[in-house]
Amino acid sequence: xxxxxxxxxxxxxxxxxxxxxxxxxxxxxxxxxxxxxxxxxxxxxxxxxxxxxxxxxxxxxxxxxxxxxxxxxxxxxxxxxxxxxxxxxxxxxxxxxxxxxxxxxxxxxxxxxxxxxxxxxxxxxxxxxxxxxxxxxxxxxxxxxxxxxxxxxxxxxxxxxxxxxxxxxxxxxxxxxxxxxxxxxxxxxxxxxxxxxxxxxxxxxxxxxxxxxxxxxxxxxxxxxxxxxxxxxxxxxxxxxxxxxxxxxxxxxxxxxxxxxxxxxxxxxxxxxxxxxxxxxxxxxxxxxxxxxxxxxxxxxxxxxxxxxxxxxxxxxxxxxxxxxxxxxxxxxxxxxxxxxxxxxxxxxxxxxxxxxxxxxxxxxxxxxxxxxxxxxxxxxxxxxxxxxxxxxxxxxxxxxxxxxxxxxxxxxxxxxxxxxxxxxxxxxxxxxxxxxxxxxxxxxxxxxxxxxxxxxxxxxxxxxxxxxxxxxxxxxxxxxxxxxxxxxxxxxxxxxxxxxxxxxxxxxxxxxxxxxxxxxxxxxxxxxxxxxxxxxxxxxxxxxxxxxxxxxxxxxxxxxxxxxxxxxxxxxxxxxxxxxxxxxxxxxxxxxxxxxxxxxxxx
Amino acid sequence: xxxxxxxxxxxxxxxxxxxxxxxxxxxxxxxxxxxxxxxxxxxxxxxxxxxxxxxxxxxxxxxxxxxxxxxxxxxxxxxxxxxxxxxxxxxxxxxxxxxxxxxxxxxxxxxxxxxxxxxxxxxxxxxxxxxxxxxxxxxxxxxxxxxxxxxxxxxxxxxxxxxxxxxxxxxxxxxxxxxxxxxxxxxx
Numbered sequence: 001x002x003x004x005x006x007x008x009x010x011x012x013x014x015x016x017x018x019x020x021x022x023x024x025x026x027x028x029x030x031x032x033x034x035x036x037x038x039x040x041x042x043x044x045x046x047x048x049x050x051x052x053x054x055x056x057x058x059x060x061x062x063x064x065x066x067x068x069x070x071x072x073x074x075x076x077x078x079x080x081x082x083x084x085x086x087x088x089x090x091x092x093x094x095x096x097x098x099x100x101x102x103x104x105x106x107x108x109x110x111x112x113x114x115x116x117x118x119x120x121x122x123x124x125x126x127x128x129x130x131x132x133x134x135x136x137x138x139x140x141x142x143x144x145x146x147x148x149x150x151x152x153x154x155x156x157x158x159x160x161x162x163x164x165x166x167x168x169x170x171x172x173x174x175x176x177x178x179x180x181x182x183x184x185x186x187x188x189x190x191x192x193x194x195x196x197x198x199x200x201x202x203x204x205x206x207x208x209x210x211x212x213x214x215x216x217x218x219x220x221x222x223x224x225x226x227x228x229x230x231x232x233x234x235x236x237x238x239x240x241x242x243x244x245x246x247x248x249x250x251x252x253x254x255x256x257x258x259x260x261x262x263x264x265x266x267x268x269x270x271x272x273x274x275x276x277x278x279x280x281x282x283x284x285x286x287x288x289x290x291x292x293x294x295x296x297x298x299x300x301x302x303x304x305x306x307x308x309x310x311x312x313x314x315x316x317x318x319x320x321x322x323x324x325x326x327x328x329x330x331x332x333x334x335x336x337x338x339x340x341x342x343x344x345x346x347x348x349x350x351x352x353x354x355x356x357x358x359x360x361x362x363x364x365x366x367x368x369x370x371x372x373x374x375x376x377x378x379x380x381x382x383x384x385x386x387x388x389x390x391x392x393x394x395x396x397x398x399x400x401x402x403x404x405x406x407x408x409x410x411x412x413x414x415x416x417x418x419x420x421x422x423x424x425x426x427x428x429x430x431x432x433x434x435x436x437x438x439x440x441x442x443x444x445x446x447x448x449x450x451x452x453x454x455x456x457x458x459x460x461x462x463x464x465x466x467x468x469x470x471x472x473x474x475x476x477x478x479x480x481x482x483x484x485x486x487x488x489x490x491x492x493x494x495x496x497x498x499x500x501x502x503x504x505x506x507x508x509x510x511x512x513x514x515x516x517x518x519x520x521x522x523x524x525x526x527x528x529x530x531x532x533x534x535x536x537x538x539x540x541x542x543x544x545x546x547x548x549x550x551x552x553x554x555x556x557x558x559x560x561x562x563x564x565x566x567x568x569x570x571x572x573x574x575x576x577x578x579x580x581x582x583x584x585x586x587x588x589x590x591x592x593x594x595x596x597x598x599x600x601x602x603x604x
Numbered sequence: 605x606x607x608x609x610x611x612x613x614x615x616x617x618x619x620x621x622x623x624x625x626x627x628x629x630x631x632x633x634x635x636x637x638x639x640x641x642x643x644x645x646x647x648x649x650x651x652x653x654x655x656x657x658x659x660x661x662x663x664x665x666x667x668x669x670x671x672x673x674x675x676x677x678x679x680x681x682x683x684x685x686x687x688x689x690x691x692x693x694x695x696x697x698x699x700x701x702x703x704x705x706x707x708x709x710x711x712x713x714x715x716x717x718x719x720x721x722x723x724x725x726x727x728x729x730x731x732x733x734x735x736x737x738x739x740x741x742x743x744x745x746x747x748x749x750x751x752x753x754x755x756x757x758x759x760x761x762x763x764x765x766x767x768x769x770x771x772x773x774x775x776x777x778x779x780x781x782x783x784x785x786x787x788x789x790x791x792x
Contacts, residue, residue, distance in 0.1 A: 079702070080699060083699075085692045085693075085695075085696055086688065086689055086692055140689070140692070140693055140696070141685075141688075141689035141692065142686070142689035142690050142692070142693045143693075145686065145689065168696060168699070170696075170699035170700060170702065170703055171703055171704070171705075172703060172705060174703075174704060174705070217671075217674070218670050218671065218673070218674045219667075219670065239704060240704050243704040243705065243708075244718070244745070247708075247745035247746065247747065248745045250745070250746070250749060251745045251746045254746075254749070254750050502721065502722070503721050503734070503735035503737065504721065504722075504723060504733065504734030504735035505722070505734065569720070569743055569745075572720055572721060572722055572743065573718070573743075575722040576719065576722035579724065580722070581724040581733045581734070582723075582724070582733045582734045584733055
């Protein structure tokens with residue numbers, strides 16, 4: 001009989017091997033696999049989990065910039081001087097468009113009204129990047145989409161559109177000097193540049209998931225940061241009045257063949273600038289067509305010697321100091337020898353007996369100098385500083401030149417003699433307007449302002465009507481006395497500017513005919529700066545208008561003859577536009593001459 | 605197994621010597637009656653499956669409709685953008701028409717002028733302040749800049765003459781001399 005054999009050791013099963021070994025090998029293999037998985041798990045989750053998550057998200061994440069709308073620049077009545085419109089830029093991939101460039105260029109040239117040759121160059125990519133070129137920039141959105149849709153309908157490929165907001169200037173050249181203009185990358189001049197921080201706003205961003213076809217997945221992750229639109233800027237400018245001032249000024253400049261001109265209208269009580277016209281100026285929607293010198297603000301950047309208009313400041317200071325009255329009698333010789341110079345009047349005369357009013361009415365330099373001898377040392381300098389000469393008006397535009405008022409250290413009697421009648425001191429047009437406005441405003445100088453409310457410039461300055469300060473420079477009595485003297489100037493019987501009369505209204509003003517410094521030789525070359533500054537109605541003024549014309553070359557030039565008619569037209573327009581009624585009071589009757597044989601209400 | 609049953613009864617008897625006979629009656633073991641009905645399983649399964657199916661289908665449909673709405677939304681957004689662009693174009697045009705220069709040019713084409721002297725009419729009282737005068741063209745400025753034509757530069761020296769003119773002048777001189785000679789001859 002066979003002995004029983006344990007099942008493990010039966011000979012027939014030797015080839016199958018031992019299950020123990022198989023198990024062990026299996027366990028080892030599984031353990032190795034699991035440790036590989038474990039290591040990978042640690043690597044993915046432990047070391048840099050975010051990178052992978054981000055990469056997965058970025059696969060179909062789409063980032064959209066939400067452009068902020070640029071603020072508008074409006075006039076005082078809300079009329080737009082600068083506003084934004086949706087625009088698109090059309091870009092092309094020259095690799096795709098090169099093949100069909102001529103036909104496509106023809107289509108776009110007719111549709112967008114652009115030059116065919118330039119379009120051809122851009123579509124073939126000559127002279128630029130081979131894979132990207134700008135075909136047209138700042139095209140109105142409706143027109144751009146129409147053009148691209150038409151091109152695609154006709155089978156042209158390779159055109160794309162992108163946001164490119166357009167800045168429009170609906171008024172063209174009206175107030176262009178103040179508003180400025182935009183270049184391709186940013187603003188280049190005017191309020192567009194100085195208030196860019198307020199106007200620009202902040203772009204927003206929207207990120208969301210898109211599917212394969214580009215349509216947004218509604219339940220996917222999305223974040224939105226809304227854009228902050230720019231703030232609108234309300235200027236104090238009256239668009240119609242600015243237009244009229246610019247046109248009248250341009251006509252006068254052309255007629256007298258002048259180098260340039262400026263005209264400013266300021267509200268007497270509030271200091272708001274209703275018009276600030278320069279000529280020549282530029283069209284804000286096409287700044288490249290004008291020379292660079294015309295693209296600034298001459299009313300602030302061009303300095304000149306004001307001439308006889310400055311007598312208004314000198315003599316009102318003198319009256320305020322108590323040294324003279326409008327009826328002070330002066331003996332005015334034909335010429336005055338002072339130190340190394342001889343001072344003349346604009347007309348040659350013998351010895352005249354003029355009152356102070358007569359000195360203003362006839363614009364006598366010698367009379368002014370004789371009266372101003374009564375100033376204490378340095379007194380005139382103090383007054384002129386308080387009038388604002390030599391300091392920037394800081395209305396919020398860049399490029400303002402403060403002018404030159406000789407400092408206290410440089411001030412001597414010789415300088416004072418010349419400053420008395422407006423030479424050896426330089427001003428900009430707005431500074432002078434604000435100074436004359438002080439007399440109109442009863443002796444209180446109010447800061448001129450260009451912006452209603454307030455705005456902060458990029459350099460951190462806060463400007464606007466809210467920030468305007470006022471200070472008393474001369475007494476009410478002195479201002480009234482000055483006004484009465486200035487009323488003699490438009491009077492045809494006594495004054496140098498009969499062309500500035502406005503029938504039915506009392507007007508007060510002062511002519512200026514100054515020698516002009518030629519910047520090339522820094523000397524007086526015989527050219528003139530003619531001007532007229534005045535306010536109306538004289539006894540309750542509403543507006544101060546100042547007109548300056550530099551270097552009128554044709555015709556007999558003078559403040560009353562050349563600048564006077566411009567002043568009269570602008571003032572009439574302003575009075576009529578704002579419905580300012582005449583005061584219906586009798587004009588002042590201050591005598592201009594004294595002594596035997598002289599008509600007290602006449603001219604020498 | 606009778607032996608164990610008998611043992612159980614004996615033990616119960618022992619335990620209930622202090623209890624009442626009713627409890628003893630109740631404690632006698634009997635066979636549990638077979639249940640006549642069980643809850644049907646199929647409806648429950650069907651309900652659960654139906655809920656599951658409804659949930660899945662509902663979710664799918666909801667998702668589909670949302671995607672559909674997204675397509676409609678993008679189409680409408682494009683339409684809105686197009687309309688906004690058209691509105692802007694029209695607004696632009698309107699602003700251009702409001703430009704003071706454009707208005708002035710049209711007014712001038714109609715023969716209108718800007719009046720000069722301001723005056724005020726006080727309507728209730730019927731009085732006039734100021735000195736009104738008929739409007740003339742004096743206060744209307746030029747609307748367009750005048751660009752003076754550049755002056756022609758005249759070269760100093762002999763004026764240019766074309767070859768044919770030169771021949772003509774020569775012939776004329778020749779005739780003149782002949783004529784002069786002839787007249788001189790006649791005079792003598």
